[in-house]
Amino acid sequence: MSTVTNTTEGTVPKKKSSRKLFKYNPNRVAHTLDQLGLGYFSPIARLIGGDEPRKQFREITSNTFLPMLAFAIFIGIWGICAQFVVSDSTRIPSPAQTWTAWQGMVDFAEAEKLKEAEYYESNEERAIKMETKAKTAEEAGQLDKVERYNGMAEKFRTKVYQGATTFFDQIGISLITVAVGFLAATLLGVPIGILCGISKKVNVALNPIIQLFKPVSPLAWFPIVFVFTTWGIEQPESTSIWQRALWTSAGVVTLCSIWPTLINTAVGVASVDKDHLNVAKVLKLGWFKRIWKIILPSSLPLIFTGLRLSIGVGWMVLVASDMMAQNQGLGKFVWDMYQNGDTQSTAQIIIAVFFIGAIGFLLDRVMLVCQRLVTFEEQTI
Amino acid sequence: MSAYFETFKLGKTYKTPKGDAVIVKNFNLKMKKGEFVCVIGHSGCGKSTVLSMVAGLNEITDGGVILDGSEINGAAPDRGVVFQSPCLLPWMSAWDNVMLGVKQVYYHASNHERKQIVEYYLTVVGLSGSFNKRPDELSGGMRQRVGLARAFALSPKMLLLDEPFGMLDKLTKFELQKVLLDLWNRERLTAMMITHDVDEAIYLADRVIMMTNGPAAGVGDILEINLPRPRNRQEIMSQEQYYDYRQFLLNFLQERADEGKEERSAA
Ligand SMILES: Nc1ncnc2c1ncn2[C@@H]1O[C@H](COP(=O)(O)OP(=O)(O)OP(=O)(O)O)[C@@H](O)[C@H]1O
Ligand SMILES: [Mg+2]
Numbered sequence: 001m002s003t004v005t006n007t008t009e010g011t012v013p014k015k016k017s018s019r020k021l022f023k024y025n026p027n028r029v030a031h032t033l034d035q036l037g038l039g040y041f042s043p044i045a046r047l048i049g050g051d052e053p054r055k056q057f058r059e060i061t062s063n064t065f066l067p068m069l070a071f072a073i074f075i076g077i078w079g080i081c082a083q084f085v086v087s088d089s090t091r092i093p094s095p096a097q098t099w100t101a102w103q104g105m106v107d108f109a110e111a112e113k114l115k116e117a118e119y120y121e122s123n124e125e126r127a128i129k130m131e132t133k134a135k136t137a138e139e140a141g142q143l144d145k146v147e148r149y150n151g152m153a154e155k156f157r158t159k160v161y162q163g164a165t166t167f168f169d170q171i172g173i174s175l176i177t178v179a180v181g182f183l184a185a186t187l188l189g190v191p192i193g194i195l196c197g198i199s200k201k202v203n204v205a206l207n208p209i210i211q212l213f214k215p216v217s218p219l220a221w222f223p224i225v226f227v228f229t230t231w232g233i234e235q236p237e238s239t240s241i242w243q244r245a246l247w248t249s250a251g252v253v254t255l256c257s258i259w260p261t262l263i264n265t266a267v268g269v270a271s272v273d274k275d276h277l278n279v280a281k282v283l284k285l286g287w288f289k290r291i292w293k294i295i296l297p298s299s300l301p302l303i304f305t306g307l308r309l310s311i312g313v314g315w316m317v318l319v320a321s322d323m324m325a326q327n328q329g330l331g332k333f334v335w336d337m338y339q340n341g342d343t344q345s346t347a348q349i350i351i352a353v354f355f356i357g358a359i360g361f362l363l364d365r366v367m368l369v370c371q372r373l374v375t376f377e378e379q380t381i
Numbered sequence: 382m383s384a385y386f387e388t389f390k391l392g393k394t395y396k397t398p399k400g401d402a403v404i405v406k407n408f409n410l411k412m413k414k415g416e417f418v419c420v421i422g423h424s425g426c427g428k429s430t431v432l433s434m435v436a437g438l439n440e441i442t443d444g445g446v447i448l449d450g451s452e453i454n455g456a457a458p459d460r461g462v463v464f465q466s467p468c469l470l471p472w473m474s475a476w477d478n479v480m481l482g483v484k485q486v487y488y489h490a491s492n493h494e495r496k497q498i499v500e501y502y503l504t505v506v507g508l509s510g511s512f513n514k515r516p517d518e519l520s521g522g523m524r525q526r527v528g529l530a531r532a533f534a535l536s537p538k539m540l541l542l543d544e545p546f547g548m549l550d551k552l553t554k555f556e557l558q559k560v561l562l563d564l565w566n567r568e569r570l571t572a573m574m575i576t577h578d579v580d581e582a583i584y585l586a587d588r589v590i591m592m593t594n595g596p597a598a599g600v601g602d603i604l605e606i607n608l609p610r611p612r613n614r615q616e617i618m619s620q621e622q623y624y625d626y627r628q629f630l631l632n633f634l635q636e637r638a639d640e641g642k643e644e645r646s647a648a
Contacts, residue, residue, distance in 0.1 A: 275468035278438050281456040283485045283535075293481060297472040 026051045035372050037365045093347035101347035109166035116161045127156035160239045165328055167348075171355060174318060174329030177246050178363075181253025182314045188254070189261030189310070190303060194291065196262070197269025197299070214259040218252045218317035222324040225251035245327040252321035257314035264306025268299025300374040308367035315360045330356060384411035385449060386539060386571055392443030393430050404430050406443070406597035410590060415569040419582035421630065422592030422601075423637040428575045429543055431592075435573065436462045436541050449538050458486050461532030461570075465544045467524040469516040475527045476512040479503060479534050486535050502530040505567075506560050522553035526560065533564055540565075542574035546581070555614070558584060566611050579630045582606075583623060584614060591633050594640050604629060 026049025030042035040063055047056040075095050082094035093101065134149035165173075196203040229248045236242055272295050280290045296303075322331020334352050337345035391408040394401050405427040412418055422428050433439035435446050437456035446453045448460070469478045479499045487495055503512060506526040516524055525545060532540060545561075546554040562585060565572060576582050582589045586606050593601040606626060608617050617623050 273468075275464070275466070276470060278456070278462075279468060279470065279481075281438060282436065282460070282462055283458050283482050284456070285485065294470065297470070300472075 024049055035369075037368045090341055090346055091343050093343050093350065097343065098347040098350050101344055102351050104344075105167050105348060105351060109168050112163050112166050115163055119161045119163075123156045123159050127153040130156065162239065167333060167352070170329050170333045171359070173241060173246065173327065174322065174331070175359070176241065177249050177322065177327060177329055178253055178311075178314050178318050180246070181250035181318075182257060182311050184250065184254040185258040185261055185310055185314065186307060189258045189306070190265050193262040193265025193303070193306070194269050194295070196266035198291075198295070203266065203270075210259065210262065213255070214263075216256075218256050218320045219324065221252045221255045222248070222321060225255065226325070241328075243327065245325040246329075248325040249318065249321040249327040249329065249331075252325070253314045253318055256317040256321075257310040260309035260313060261303070261306040264302045264309070265299065268302030268306075269295055271302075272298045301371065304367070304371040304374055308364065308371055311363050311367055312360065315356075315363055319356060383450075384447075385414035385416075386410075386412040386573075387447045388431075388435070388444065389447070390444035391431065391434065391441065391446060393427065393434060393439070394442045403597045404595055405434075405599070407599045408444070410600060412571055412573070414571055417565060417572045417585055417587050418574070418590055419586035419588075420573065420575045420590045420592060421577065421579070421582055421634065422598065423594050423634070423641055424577070426592050426595040426637075427598040428592060432541050432543050432573065432575055435539075436460055438462070458482060458535045459538045461535045461537035461540050463525075463528045463532045463540070463542045463545045465547045467516075467528035469524055469527055469531075471516050474513045474515050475503060475508060475519065475523075475530075478516075478527055479531045482531055482535050498534055499530075502534040503527070505533075505564060506530045520553075522549055522557060525549065525557055529557070529561060529564065533568065533570070536568075537570065540570045540572040540574075542572065544575050544577065547577065554578075554581075559614075561585070562612065579627055579634070582630065583608070583626050584612060584617065589626075589630060591630070594637050594644075602633060 026046045029045040029049070033039060033042040033045055043056040043059040043063065047053055047060070078092075078095055082092045082097070085092040130149045130153035134146050134153065137143075137145040137149060192206070196206055225248050229244050229251060233244050233247050235244050276294050276298055280294045285293065318329065319331040319334060321327070322329040323335045324331075326332055326335075330352055334349055337349045337352070388408055388410045391405065391410075392403070393405040394403050396402075408431055410418075420428050420431070430439060434441045435453070437453055437460065453460070469475075470481070473481070476499060479502060480495065483495050483498050487498065490498075500512075503509065506529050508523060508526050508530070511519060511523060514523075516527070519527070528545065532542075542561075546557050549557065558581060565585075574585065583606055589604040589606060590600055591602040591604065592598050604626060608620070608622065
């Protein structure tokens with residue numbers, strides 16, 4: 001009896017408050033957070049809304065406590081390894097040493113930034129000096145000198161700083177490389193996938209090639225892509241970021257990451273709802289409209305599944321292809337540190353590993369959000 | 382006088398591993414312009430097959446279909462189709478779903494005219510507040526309203542409906558039958574509708590076509606519904622005739638059901 005009255009009492013105020021326009025709806029916020037792949041925060045959102053606080057507390061503590069516990073155990077095992085895994089030339093750095101190395105990297109990057117700023121500042125000063133000299137020369141009527149001074153001022157202004165690349169620069173280069181490779185994979189993979197999905201003949205024709213090249217490692221692709229880029233791309237100035245090595249590395253990323261996009265697009269296009277195709281038939285849509293209005297939107301969820309897998313693969317092979325191509329990215333960083341061979345360098349490699357993992361995770365989350373945005377609720381009737 | 386719509390010896394044979402399966406055979410039907418015909422029959426006898434052949438979505442294997450003096454060949458927007466599930470494109474709003482077809486049919490019209498057409502039909506089916514809602518935000522009944530608007534907005538020569546209200550609850554069904562009848566009263570499109578609901582058939586149709594049991598189903602019997610139009614549900618239900626029609630159709634369906642049972646127990 002008491003439960004019955006309880007439930008009715010519980011629903012009455014709810015109905016009233018739902019009339020308010022901007023009401024904090026914990027379930028909705030939590031759902032949105034889940035959708036964004038931030039499910040970790042959804043109990044917190046529910047807690048703010050006062051939704052079963054006890055349960056939310058339990059969830060938050062277990063969500064926070066358990067991963068922290070696991071991470072602590074991981075650090076412990078790492079520490080033990082650092083004690084025992086020791087060779088003549090190198091050893092596994094301890095977590096503390098790694099932390100110090102990280103701080104060193106940050107300091108170095110900051111110092112480098114400072115140096116760069118100073119460099120430009122002093123060049124600017126010199127340029128201004130030259131310009132004043134040019135002016136005095138002009139007043140004196142020495143025209144040939146005016147030209148020379150102005151030329152020198154121009155030179156100082158356009159000089160580009162050529163300091164050491166920092167770890168963070170290299171992350172930037174890596175992201176650019178993977179973006180180029182992934183973009184190319186998308187621009188090739190989606191149209192070819194659509195063709196495969198629409199036409200059985202194209203699918204039959206291309207299937208062996210796809211199956212054959214899908215499992216090939218980036219290390220095997222590298223020499224072949226290298227030939228192509230050496231043949232097709234002129235080496236730019238050393239200050240440009242669009243080095244041949246970047247194109248080579250991006251090409252390897254494309255070749256390794258194109259397959260999930262291509263295959264998922266083909267499957268998505270081939271499995272478009274027959275009812276939706278009937279709509280196209282009844283309306284006698286032309287082939288372009290049929291693809292653009294019916295087939296593409298309907299296969300977008302699967303295309304994005306493919307893209308998400310592709311970017312994962314692309315990021316994973318990037319380090320290897322950067323290493324091979326000597327592209328100024330994270331792979332090069334790892335390679336250089338490996339060549340140094342001391343414990344300090346190994347610590348920096350461990351930092352790089354954490355960054356590679358974190359960035360990969362972020363890229364995946366971004367794609368997950370995109371994927372959820374294009375996935376429409378299927379109609380049930 | 383030649384008919385506006387005619388099927389002659391329309392037939393469908395599927396090639397199966399066990400040999401040819403003749404689903405529909407010698408389906409002959411003539412319709413006047415602006416006539417509303419309902420088709421009833423035992424489940425699985427081939428009603429949908431006939432309708433989808435007329436729509437051009439299913440290949441015709443025997444005979445042919447003539448609409449407005451020319452033989453049909455494949456699907457085209459001169460035959461608007463409404464299925465049991467509305468088949469709206471889930472990534473488009475109600476407005477865009479209707480507009481897609483309107484753009485295709487009224488390619489010579491101005492944007493403004495097209496907008497007026499879409500707005501008119503969506504309003505007439507009672508969706509004036511929901512133009513921009515996507516199908517997943519609409520109830521089943523509302524989706525089917527969009528389906529009706531989409532079909533009527535094409536101004537087709539013929540309207541083909543395959544159990545359009547079969548999945549709706551009784552109240553929604555009544556509402557939508559009225560929406561359909563009102564629209565039809567304005568435009569008097571030639572319409573063929575499949576239904577399992579005897580009351581629906583009497584309420585809407587000029588004639589009810591009763592199909593024989595499959596295999597090789599055809600037209601069994603035809604019942605003329607001589608109720609005055611425009612019809613009002615309460616009014617026609619107060620007439621004695623209504624119950625005669627109802628009894629006749631129910632008897633027909635019962636007989637087909639018994640036949641089906643006998644066949645199954647014989648086999
Ligand atoms: N591709 C096919 N190959 C063989 N037989 C088929 C095929 N498609 C449909 N059939 C058969 O055709 C028959 C008629 O199907 P149809 O959908 O037209 O029936 P229906 O009268 O609309 O039934 P319902 O009232 O249940 O909708 C069915 O018995 C079905 O098994
Ligand atoms: Mg059917």
